[in-house]
């Protein structure tokens with residue numbers, strides 16, 4: 008009542024306009040309330056795929072006790088068919104895009120706990136792109152998008168080769184893509200600068216995408232820790248080696264760039280996917 012009193016100074020015409028606007032606002036609020044009951048929260052995690060290997064595209068949702076009514080659909084932007092569909096406790100692959108045939112699975116026994124992650128085998132460079140994980144349960148539907156990146160990365164092996172010309176270090180990693188940069192650093196006990204010329208070569212592997220990385224560092228000295236760093240836009244691997252008169256110590260490590268740094272969380276009906284996608288693309 009008091010809200011309507013505020014419109015007292017308005018003419019009958021503008022009064023009608025105010026009522027229409029109020030009605031629209033109320034309809035909108037009710038509309039959101041209803042759609043809220045029919046949406047569930049779905050979260051996807053940005054993933055990274057290593058070409059030729061197995062990979063997991065992460066997706067979780069708020070589970071429902073009526074497991075049999077859960078439908079999980081994975082779709083890829085630009086793909087003609089679905090990536091994977093899981094419904095009534097079983098895979099339904101009639102509408103699967105041929106490029107994913109035989110390479111996908113969901114973790115059926117984990118779906119009950121809210122895990123809608125997709126397992127992707129034999130990752131291809133072309134699998135990179137924007138994926139949508141949509142889930143429908145008895146409570147409602149939800150969807151989330153993730154940007155999937157692919158490349159190749161592997162841990163290096165560092166070895167010492169002794170010859171009459173002095174010791175040489177060899178840093179070798181079997182599979183990288185895009186072609187990485189390689190550099191060496193040295194940390195000696197003496198703290199003296201350590202001038203070294205590294206010789207790095209790349210060899211194309213038989214699948215014509217990934218390269219084998221081989222780098223030599225000549226004339227290395229004892230009691231110094233040498234580090235070989237292999238790095239591209241998706242990963243950074245280091246191989247440490249320390250040679251003393253009595254021992255050789257090695258440490259290797261691989262870090263993936265930005266893994267799980269972005270995550271898209273959403274709570275909205277699945278039909279809003281088309282609206283959300285352009286916003287998501289603008290934000291990256």
Ligand SMILES: *[C@@H]1O[C@H](CO)[C@@H](O)[C@H](O)[C@H]1NC(C)=O
Pocket residue numbers: 063065066067114117122124
């Ligand atoms: C889903 O389950 C798989 C298999 O156990 C596991 O590797 C993965 O980390 C799980 N994902 C999430 C998001 O919990």
Ligand SMILES: *[C@@H]1O[C@H](CO)[C@@H](O)[C@H](O)[C@H]1NC(C)=O
Pocket residue numbers: 204206207208
């Ligand atoms: C670098 O390696 C290539 C092939 O392994 C060799 O031909 C070349 O002489 C090497 N260069 C240096 C500076 O050691």
Ligand SMILES: *[C@@H]1O[C@H](CO)[C@@H](O)[C@H](O)[C@H]1NC(C)=O
Pocket residue numbers: 213214215
């Ligand atoms: C790789 O490229 C070579 C020459 O370009 C070609 O002969 C070979 O069939 C290619 N291999 C694959 C797996 O595509």
Ligand SMILES: *[C@@H]1O[C@H](CO)[C@@H](O)[C@H](O)[C@H]1NC(C)=O
Pocket residue numbers: 172173204225226
């Ligand atoms: C290594 O040292 C030897 C002798 O000290 C020198 O002749 C040779 O050029 C050096 N090699 C490199 C690659 O620096």
Ligand SMILES: *[C@@H]1O[C@H](CO)[C@@H](O)[C@H](O)[C@H]1NC(C)=O
Pocket residue numbers: 229230251252
């Ligand atoms: C390396 O360090 C050990 C122990 O500190 C020492 O005995 C040895 O002489 C050193 N070797 C060189 C080449 O500096």
